[in-house]
Amino acid sequence: MANSDLYGNNWNIPNDIISSINRELHKNKGNKSLKGYKRAKNLADTRNISYSMLKRLKNFFVSFSGSKTDPEYLINGGDKMKTWVNSTLDKSRGDIKRQKTLKSDSGMKNQFKKTHTKDRDNKNVTKVNLAKPLSGSRQLKTNKAVYTEMIRIINRLIK
DSSP: OOGGGGTTOEEEOOHHHHHHHHHHHHHTTTOTTSTTHHHHHHHHHHOEEEHHHHHHHHHHHHHOOSOTTOHHHHHTTHHHHHHHHHHHHHHHHHHHHHHHHHHHHTTOSOTTSOOOOOOGGGOOTTOOOOOOOOOSHHHHHHTHHHHHHHHHHHHHHHO
């Protein structure tokens, strides 16, 4: 859905998170085999993070079962990084979903689907189409169910 549109995006990491990562890198200078050390070093050097790396960090924080004072947790940014990653992903995914919803409400088709071509050779001609009941306030506001049913009827008459 909205996630595929985020690939290729990069975000600047806030300075307070970079400084906490640098502090932890300095504390663990002798322990370069610490899990996440290379990633932290890369993030501190570039000050930039890709969508793929954001997803990896979110997965790390979700699956991490140690304490919040563990060097592995702290070198990945700790609570500040965890909060920032979650809010950045939620905001970015929400922005794309809102954009697609607005386009869909304005009448543009297939905003939540990838473009495709129909396979008319394998169509099921015996399928019976029934009107769908209204399922939410958004459909009531935009009359979407009524319009789709009217479009089906018009298309059948044209054929």
